[in-house]
Amino acid sequence: MNYALHLLVYFDIYLMIALSLNLVFGYCGMLxxxxxxxxxxxxxxxxxxxxxxxxxxxFALLLAVAVGAVASVAISVPGWVLKGxxxxxxxxxxxxxxxxxxxxxxxxxxPIGSWRNLTNGPxxxxxxxxxxxxxxxVRTPAGFAVLxxxxxxxxxxxxxxxxxxxxxxLLVSMRDDELATRSLGKRTRALKVQAFxxxxxxxxxxxxxxxxxxxxxxxxxxxxxxxxxxxxxxIIGGSGNVRGPVTGALIVTVLPEVIRSFGFPDAFAANxxxxxxxxxxxxxxxxxxxxxxxxxxxx
Amino acid sequence: xxxxxxxxxVVTGLGLAILGLALQLVYLPTRVLFFAIAGLFAAAPxxxxxxxxxxxxxxxxxxxxxxxxxxxxxxxxxxxHAPLARHGxxxxxxxxxSLGYYTVLAQGVSAFWGSQPRLLAASSEQLMWxxxxxxxxxxxxxxxxxxxxxxxxxxxxLHYSRAGxxxxxxxxxxxxxxxxxxxxxxxxxxxFAVSGALSGAAALLFAADVGFDPAAGLNPVLYAFVGLIxxxxxxxxxxxxxxxxxxxxxxxxxxxxSARWQDATVFLLMVIFxxxxxxxxxGRRVRLxxx
Numbered sequence: 373m374n375y376a377l378h379l380l381v382y383f384d385i386y387l388m389i390a391l392s393l394n395l396v397f398g399y400c401g402m403l404x405x406x407x408x409x410x411x412x413x414x415x416x417x418x419x420x421x422x423x424x425x426x427x428x429x430x431f432a433l434l435l436a437v438a439v440g441a442v443a444s445v446a447i448s449v450p451g452w453v454l455k456g457x458x459x460x461x462x463x464x465x466x467x468x469x470x471x472x473x474x475x476x477x478x479x480x481x482x483p484i485g486s487w488r489n490l491t492n493g494p495x496x497x498x499x500x501x502x503x504x505x506x507x508x509x510v511r512t513p514a515g516f517a518v519l520x521x522x523x524x525x526x527x528x529x530x531x532x533x534x535x536x537x538x539x540x541x542l543l544v545s546m547r548d549d550e551l552a553t554r555s556l557g558k559r560t561r562a563l564k565v566q567a568f569x570x571x572x573x574x575x576x577x578x579x580x581x582x583x584x585x586x587x588x589x590x591x592x593x594x595x596x597x598x599x600x601x602x603x604x605x606x607i608i609g610g611s612g613n614v615r616g617p618v619t620g621a622l623i624v625t626v627l628p629e630v631i632r633s634f635g636f637p638d639a640f641a642a643n644x645x646x647x648x649x650x651x652x653x654x655x656x657x658x659x660x661x662x663x664x665x666x667x668x669x670x671x
Numbered sequence: 672x673x674x675x676x677x678x679x680x681v682v683t684g685l686g687l688a689i690l691g692l693a694l695q696l697v698y699l700p701t702r703v704l705f706f707a708i709a710g711l712f713a714a715a716p717x718x719x720x721x722x723x724x725x726x727x728x729x730x731x732x733x734x735x736x737x738x739x740x741x742x743x744x745x746x747x748x749x750x751x752h753a754p755l756a757r758h759g760x761x762x763x764x765x766x767x768x769s770l771g772y773y774t775v776l777a778q779g780v781s782a783f784w785g786s787q788p789r790l791l792a793a794s795s796e797q798l799m800w801x802x803x804x805x806x807x808x809x810x811x812x813x814x815x816x817x818x819x820x821x822x823x824x825x826x827x828x829l830h831y832s833r834a835g836x837x838x839x840x841x842x843x844x845x846x847x848x849x850x851x852x853x854x855x856x857x858x859x860x861x862x863f864a865v866s867g868a869l870s871g872a873a874a875l876l877f878a879a880d881v882g883f884d885p886a887a888g889l890n891p892v893l894y895a896f897v898g899l900i901x902x903x904x905x906x907x908x909x910x911x912x913x914x915x916x917x918x919x920x921x922x923x924x925x926x927x928x929s930a931r932w933q934d935a936t937v938f939l940l941m942v943i944f945x946x947x948x949x950x951x952x953x954g955r956r957v958r959l960x961x962x
Contacts, residue, residue, distance in 0.1 A: 403763055403766070403767075449946075450942065450945060450946060453945075453946065453949070454945055454946075454949070456761070456762050456763060457702075457704045457762045457763070457766055458900075458945060458949065460704075460763075460766060461704070461896055461900065461941070461945070462941070462942060462945045464893065464896075464938075465897070465938040465939075465941040465942050465945075466938075466942060468893065468934055468935070468938040469934075469935045469938045469939055469942070472931075472932065472934045472935030472938070473935060475931070476929075476931035476932060476935070596889065596893075597774075597886075597889075600770055600774060603767075603770075607767060639786070640782055643778040643779070643781045643782035644778070644782060646774055646778040647774065647775045647778035647779055647782065649771075649774060650770075650771040650772065650773070650774025650775035650778065651771065651775055652771070653767055653768065653770060653771030653774070654751055654768050654771035654772060654775070657751070657755060657760070657764050657765075657767055657768040657771070658751065658754065658755065658768075661760075661764055670761065670763045670764050670767060
């Protein structure tokens with residue numbers, strides 16, 4: 373039972389990340405490969421705030437979301453002038469800079485969380501406090517499942533509403549023809565900043581939930597390969613609607629269990645799983661570029 | 672003035688320039704950001720070691736591994752990139768497919784041969800020459816001489832041969848290239864073959880210098896992308912100049928500041944160039960609709 377709840381927590385976290393990525397990829401048509409770094413930023417902010425200031429979960433979560441949203445400027449501003457492949461390359465560069473900061477902002481002589489040792493570098497931060505609400509601490513898998521599911525439902529409803537709103541339709545029009553949208557007097561640069569701020573903020577929030585669940589965080593969770601994995605969720609499931617990311621999150625949660633059932637050693641199974649995601653990316657580009665249940669065909 | 676970081680940087684930059692040319696060779700005629708090169712780069716040293724273990728002489732094993740990754744590169748073109756291009760797929764679709772191939776290759780290498788880092792030989796520790804405050808190892812000499820020869824050869828072929836002229840023509844205007852009567856798909860296959868071979872050769876040179884592991888392809892290929900952006904992605908000289916600059920910046924930052932900040936500095940450089948001079952140092956200004 374506990375294992376099923378553990379899978380549910382992971383599904384919820386994948387779903388939040390996929391929905392956030394869907395906003396910029398599926399609705400703005402901007403392929404970003406820095407999302408894992410924003411998930412990690414949320415985790416680090418949560419860990420540091422709880423460690424240094426002892427704030428409760430809601431405040432730490434809000435702060436993580438806010439920092440993720442502000443840091444999104446690093447990719448939304450290049451999006452003003454860069455498109456397509458060049459924008460994807462720029463996001464890789466931003467992601468590498470952020471991972472570099474997480475890996476290297478450490479000094480073993482200084483306490484963890486201090487200005488000189490903000491991230492503790494490659495050693496990461498362990499013993500991250502469990503979420504506390506109104507004096508109650510969430511410790512059990514069931515508690516985390518409720519917390520993560522609640523978060524995923526809120527994110528799905530919020531982003532679903534946003535995407536159906538006039539603002540969401542404006543995003544789609546910008547994705548389909550940015551020049552025409554601008555000619556109608558719409559400020560597409562502001563739209564990109566807003567979309568990335570919401571997307572990266574939600575990703576950072578998911579990172580905060582993940583950090584509180586695992587109790588440990590290190591820069592390896594923010595690498596380029598992790599960003600490819602996150603992109604796979606949206607591309608495999610589909611983008612441009614809500615059911616695509618839900619399908620993608622379900623697949624990446626269930627697929628490892630299917631592979632595990634064959635009895636492969638753990639390391640080998642991890643390689644097989646990632647190779648399968650890669651093969652699915654190639655296959656879907658041929659037979660269904662909009663993903664299994666998506667609406668947006670990559671352009 | 673300490674020349675050691677400059678020498679180290681130039682040697683690394685030459686190795687990166689092979690990858691920069693490999694990426695550029697595919698990108699200009701096909702508009703495919705051939706990320707799968709990182710996977711081919713990872714596979715080449717393992718294939719060479721496997722060949723040597725089967726009793727092949729080391730040079731034959733090296734040649735065989737280069738041929739193998741070159742064939743794999745052409746296979747990717749035949750199976751995916753060419754069919755996708757025929758269906759009018761955009762650069763985004765091609766990039767995702769290439770990312771998929773990279774993931775399959777890197778994970779396949781890790782699954783077959785394990786993820787532990789390996790060394791080809793202790794050549795990096797063999798001091799070849801010391802003087803004027805500079806020490807050069809045997810593997811650095813191999814890298815510099817090998818890379819310079821390969822780069823010179825590729826640029827000479829592109830500029831002075833009939834095939835090179837046609838590849839440049841395909842890059843400039845694919846439609847007119849077809850109208851004149853040339854088969855673009857044949858030349859596309861050729862650039863994928865050469866690109867794969869270049870990535871294999873670069874992988875073996877880097878492996879001789881610093882060793883290899885299944886993730887070894889990612890960073891050099893990303894640095895080569897930075898070199899392309901910084902130098903200018905529309906001319907081979909831009910790719911070489913950019914990659915040399917990246918190598919030197921990394922070495923100087925590592926020497927005078929800290930090795931830990933060299934990646935962040937290089938990628939920051941890329942963001943700055945993309946924002947301020949998107950065409951790169953040797954880029955040419957083009958009309959907005961031609962971008």
